[in-house]
Amino acid sequence: MAHKSPATRRYMRVHIALSILYVALVLLASRFVPDDAAPTPGVILWALLPGLVVLGWIWNMGTYLFALEDEYIRMLETRKALVATALVLGISGGWGLIELFADVPALPVFFIFPIWCLGLALGQLVNRLTGHRQACA
Amino acid sequence: MKNRLKVLRAERDWSQQDLAERLAVSRQSVNAIETGRYDPSLPLAFRIADVFGLPIEDIFQREV
Structure with a gap:
């Protein structure tokens, strides 16, 4: 367990x-x-x-x-947060540029935090794929 | 960094969980250190050395 x-x-x-x-x-x-x-x-x-x-x-x-x-678990949690931050910055920055140059719907700011949380799940996956398994927090 | 954690643990007939409890870390941490996926901080390396009663350099060695 x-x-x-x-x-x-x-x-x-x-x-x-x-x-x-x-x-x-x-x-x-x-x-x-x-x-x-x-x-x-x-x-x-x-x-x-x-x-x-x-x-x-x-x-x-x-x-x-x-x-x-536990410093190892803290490292894994920090990696998850970094992946989440990279995802949210990538999406908001990338979509923001598209908004500047093309007539596309604006990404509501409300979605920034949910996307970041989604990034935590992606971070968990990255940890697993790189051989680091941990209990879900 | 290489380490002799698995051998030292086996000599004492300790499971990963036994060692984790002695070090106050998770079993996953012991597993990650043993398999070389994580290099411990200096304070944790000292705790490991204390638990085995050995100098750090007898447990951890540089990769050549």
């Missing part, structure tokens, strides 16, 4: 709690903010509430990296 360190267990607990909060806040915002609402302070506040959870996710990931005592 894969070893789960206390840092990994704590990370997962906080991540799940924040994810539930995120879904709840998005559902609440969808209920109380009408479609195409004017950007009033209230509407912006509702929109930013799930954004605070995104900050919480990022804080949790950073805390996890610092809390990991």
Whole structure:
């Protein structure tokens, strides 16, 4: 069975709690903010509430990296984050240039963070393909 | 960097998990070091040396 360190267990607990909060806040915002609402302070506040959870996710990931005592696992997690960053910079930079020169739809900034998270999964795959196996965090 | 971790572990009849627990790292870390996929930091190399009661240079050698 894969070893789960206390840092990994704590990370997962906080991540799940924040994810539930995120879904709840998005559902609440969808209920109380009408479609195409004017950007009033209230509407912006509702929109930013799930954004605070995104900050919480990022804080949790950073805390996890610092809390990991196993340097090999920390190296693998750092590699995953680098692959994710490379993916998001590659897509946003590449698509941004296409947007400059061609009449294509703009990539909503909202998708940057989900793409980065997708990059973490890609990073896990890169770790595996280069012979480094670890328990999923 | 080459190392004699596997031999030293076998001499003591320790599993990778046994050594991992003595070093307070994961079994994956021990496996990665043993198979040469990861070179440990100096502090971890010192811990490994302490666990086996040997100088670092008797465990880790340069690739020639």
